[in-house]
Amino acid sequence: MMHARQFQRSAALAGSVLFAALGAQAAGSFTVQNGNWVVTSELNGEPGRGMNIDVQDGTLVMQVYNYDIAGQPTFHMSYGPITANHFSGALRQYKDGRYYGSGPRSAEEYGSAGDVQVNFTSATTGTIQFPGEPAVAISRYNFDNIPAGTLSGPKTTEQWLLAELDDSDKPVNAILLYTTTTGFSPGPMNVPAINTAQSFKDGSGAFTICSYASATQQFTCDIQFDGTPGKRKLVWSKNLESMSGRISATGGCTFSPCPPTTRRVVGMRLGIGDTSSAVKVDWQMDAPSASMSPPIYQPAPDPGNWIITSELDGKPGRGMAIDVQSGKLVMQVYNYETSGASTFHMAVADYAQGKAADSLIRYEGGRYYGGPALIAHAAGDAGPVQVNFTSPTKGTIQFPGEPAVSMQRYQFGDAAAPQPESLFGGWMIFDPGKNQLEYYTLDHVYAGDPTVATGTGALLSIRCNYPGGAAEAVKCTDQTFTSIDDYRFTPVNGRAIGSHDETSTIYVLRVKDRNGVLAGLGKF
Numbered sequence: 132m133m134h135a136r137q138f139q140r141s142a143a144l145a146g147s148v149l150f151a152a153l154g155a156q157a158a159g160s161f162t163v164q165n166g167n168w169v170v171t172s173e174l175n176g177e178p179g180r181g182m183n184i185d186v187q188d189g190t191l192v193m194q195v196y197n198y199d200i201a202g203q204p205t206f207h208m209s210y211g212p213i214t215a216n217h218f219s220g221a222l223r224q225y226k227d228g229r230y231y232g233s234g235p236r237s238a239e240e241y242g243s244a245g246d247v248q249v250n251f252t253s254a255t256t257g258t259i260q261f262p263g264e265p266a267v268a269i270s271r272y273n274f275d276n277i278p279a280g281t282l283s284g285p286k287t288t289e290q291w292l293l294a295e296l297d298d299s300d301k302p303v304n305a306i307l308l309y310t311t312t313t314g315f316s317p318g319p320m321n322v323p324a325i326n327t328a329q330s331f332k333d334g335s336g337a338f339t340i341c342s343y344a345s346a347t348q349q350f351t352c353d354i355q356f357d358g359t360p361g362k363r364k365l366v367w368s369k370n371l372e373s374m375s376g377r378i379s380a381t382g383g384c385t386f387s388p389c390p391p392t393t394r395r396v397v398g399m400r401l402g403i404g405d406t407s408s409a410v411k412v413d414w415q416m417d418a419p420s421a422s423m424s425p426p427i428y429q430p431a432p433d434p435g436n437w438i439i440t441s442e443l444d445g446k447p448g449r450g451m452a453i454d455v456q457s458g459k460l461v462m463q464v465y466n467y468e469t470s471g472a473s474t475f476h477m478a479v480a481d482y483a484q485g486k487a488a489d490s491l492i493r494y495e496g497g498r499y500y501g502g503p504a505l506i507a508h509a510a511g512d513a514g515p516v517q518v519n520f521t522s523p524t525k526g527t528i529q530f531p532g533e534p535a536v537s538m539q540r541y542q543f544g545d546a547a548a549p550q551p552e553s554l555f556g557g558w559m560i561f562d563p564g565k566n567q568l569e570y571y572t573l574d575h576v577y578a579g580d581p582t583v584a585t586g587t588g589a590l591l592s593i594r595c596n597y598p599g600g601a602a603e604a605v606k607c608t609d610q611t612f613t614s615i616d617d618y619r620f621t622p623v624n625g626r627a628i629g630s631h632d633e634t635s636t637i638y639v640l641r642v643k644d645r646n647g648v649l650a651g652l653g654k655f
Contacts, residue, residue, distance in 0.1 A: 160216070161254040162186070162648055164373060165624070166434035166454040167272040167461060170259070174272075178494050178507035181272065182259070183452035183463065184249075185435040187546040188555075189646045191218050192436060194452060195247070195261075196463055196475045198497040198507065204474045206465045207244050218249040222262070222500075227471040229442075229449050231491075231513055232532025238447035238467065244500055254652045255370050263501025275371060275456040280343040282310035282350065282369070284457055286407040292626060292638045293398035294559050295378055300395070300649060302570050302642055305561035309404075313340055354378075365396065368652060371456065372400040372417055372624075375652035397651035399626040399640060402431070403457070415458075417523060420620070420628035420636070421604070429485045431455055433523045433624050436541040443541075450541065451528070453518075460487040462518070464530075478516050488517040491531065523623045545645075549597030551576050551584035554605065555645035556625075558595075560618055564635040569609065569616075570642070571595075604629065625650055 163186040173179050180197035192210040199205050207222035221243040228238030245262030252258070255271040277284045288309050295304035341352040352365045367376025379393040402416035415431045416423060437451040449466040460482040465475050480489035490512045497507030514531025521527075524540035545552035560569045571588035573595055583596040588609075595607040605627075609616040618637060620629025625641035642650050 160649070161251075161375075161652060162373070162644070162650060163191075163213075163251055164254050164271045164371065164434075166371075167452065167463075168269050169272045171268040171270045173498075173504070174270075178497060178509070179505075180498050180507075182269070183436065185541075186213065187543060188553075188644050189213055189648070190544050190546070191220075191249075192543060193218075193220075193247075193249070194436075194463075194465055195222060196465065198495070198499050198505075200499050200502065202496040202499075202505075203472065204494055204497070204507075206473050206475050209247050213251075216251040216257075218247075218251075220247060221245070222247050225447050225473050226467070228447060228467040228473070230467050230469050231530050233469075235442075236448075236467075237444075238449075238473075240447060254373060261500045271370065272454070273371060273456070274459060274461070276459075277457065279348075280345065281312040282341065283312050283403075285312065286405065287457075288404040288406055288412065290401040290404070291374065291398050292401055292561070292640050293374070293396050294640055294642050294650070296395045296397065296642070300643065301557070302559045302568065302640075303394070305559060305563075305568050305638065305640075306396070306398075307561070307563060307638060349376075367396060369400075370652065373651040374398045374400075375649075397642065397649050399624070399651055401626065401628060401638070402428075416628075418623045418626045418628055419522070420630070422630075422636075423628070425485070429483075430520045430523045432460075432520050432526065433540050437538050438541040439528065440537040440539050443539075451538070455482050458482050460489075460518070462487075462516070464491060464516070476513050485520045485526075486518065488515060490514065491516050522621075549582065549600050551582055551596060552645070554584040554595050554622075556641045557643035558607075559640045559642050560607075560631075561638045561640075562631045562635055563638070565631065567631075571607070571609070572643075574645075 163184065165185045168182045168184045183194045185192045189212055191213050195207045197205065207224055209220035209222050211218065211220045222245055223240055224242045224244060225238045226241050227236060229236045248260040250258045257269050258266045259269045260266040283289050288311055291308050291310065293306040294302040295306065297303050339352050339354060341350045343350050349366055349368050354363045354365055363378055365376060365378045367374050376396045377393050378396050401418050402414050404412040404414045406412055411427060414428045416428055417431050419428055419430055432453050432455050434454045437453050442448050452463045454461045458481060460480050462478045463475055468474050476491035476493050478489040478491050480487040491514060492509050493511040493513060494507040495510040496505060498505045517529045519527045526538055527535045528538045529535040542548065547553055554573050557570065557572050569588065571586060571593045573584040573586040575585060577583035577585040577594055583594045585592060585594050590611045593607060593609050595605055597603055598606050604619045604621045607618040617632050618629060620627035620637065620639045622639065622641065627639040629637050629639060631637045640650060
């Protein structure tokens with residue numbers, strides 16, 4: 132069992148109830164990973180400061196959990212658009228919000244600690260400049276304990292959905308694979324390229340062994356198509372739930388037309404399976420479907436900002452940053468003292484069967500803006516906390532001295548369901564049972580119904596909406612002269628497993644967001 136000390140660098144979170152409606156901006160070349168981030172040079176196994184970074188359709192909300200000059204824990208929040216992978220904003224301060232066991236209390240903003248500058252250099256790296264300090268490197272905090280050079284942890288398998296893209300970044304093939312520590316099995320499932328009659332079929336379904344280059348942190352996998360080994364090569368990198376790579380021909384083609392020499396690949400993880408049992412695989416799903424239910428299938432909470440549903444009233448308040456990796460939950464709660472001062476607590480717990488429980492630890496003595504390097508220390512236990520997730524975006528939480536209440540993943544601005552703008556972007560829908568691949572670009576609201584998103588990709592029309600509100604699945608209807616295709620799915624961070632005409636399973640990936648930013652780790 133891992134000790135909480137291993138996670139204390141991601142120690143605490145910041146914030147108030149987050150704010151909505153921040154405008155769109157120029158597209159970046161990669162999707163920033165949501166969750167806990169750290170100052171790379173301060174990742175030393177000791178308690179300290181950190182950030183929760185949450186980016187949705189080009190809008191960033193960041194909580195910084197740190198300390199004041201007296202050593203007391205506090206938090207600051209900044210929010211606004213990202214432009215060309217750069218963010219600049221004020222570090223806002225709050226006071227007088229809810230403490231554990233209190234009744235309803237709305238916090239208020241009372242000033243700023245100064246401005247913060249963030250530049251992202253990749254989906255998982257960047258630099259940050261706090262007030263009174265030089266710019267320093269930051270990185271996504273990774274505690275999944277998967278050894279370097281392996282595709283999955285011991286006795287686990289990961290399910291991935293990949294999109295092979297043409298020169299205009301439109302998918303021409305879909306690949307569904309299951310990883311082990313050294314490769315993936317069965318062989319990738321591919322479907323005909325859009326608007327062609329050719330298929331890249333896996334002929335044998337044999338296990339594919341991958342090599343690893345530590346210098347580039349890239350895996351190389353020779354893929355079998357048409358039963359001929361080594362005809363195509365997949366080179367890729369993965370981090371937590373995202374990947375990017377390239378796929379290329381390595382020999383003569385047994386089919387015509389022969390694909391281009393190299394194509395880009397992006398993708399997202401769909402779930403992690405525990406293979407320790409000889410009887411069944413227990414799945415922790417990033418994107419479960421309605422047909423997946425306990426005890427075999429359990430939800431993995433979507434990393435980022437979470438909010439108590441009944442407290443989502445547009446006013447400053449308290450919230451949680453939740454991050455689950457490989458059976459371990461790290462949660463920062465940003466709330467207030469009985470005096471009204473802002474503070475944070477952190478819980479680290481084993482996560483299994485959708486549940487976790489631990490103590491809420493308070494820290495003191497850490498680094499303040501512009502101050503010297505300082506190591507914080509545990510300074511009290513606020514009591515137990517229990518969380519129970521019913522889906523990747525919903526659950527319940529019980530704080531000390533309070534009853535269990537509903538919580539949900541926080542969506543802000545136009546990214547919030549059931550707004551039709553939340554569906555804008557490029558969507559790949561893959562039906563392996565029917566050997567069908569479709570790609571739709573949703574980019575405007577349908578004139579005949581303000582709840583419906585529409586765009587291009589269908590012969591006549593494609594229309595998508597949340598017919599039952601945010602609590603229900605998305606319904607997309609693709610109409611042709613002779614038939615209507617009906618797709619149902621519930622997207623979680625741009626991917627989903629759903630149904631096609633209620634008869635077959637589909638795998639869905641938002642290849643581009645509304646600003647044209649690629650899914651996964653972006654361009655390889």
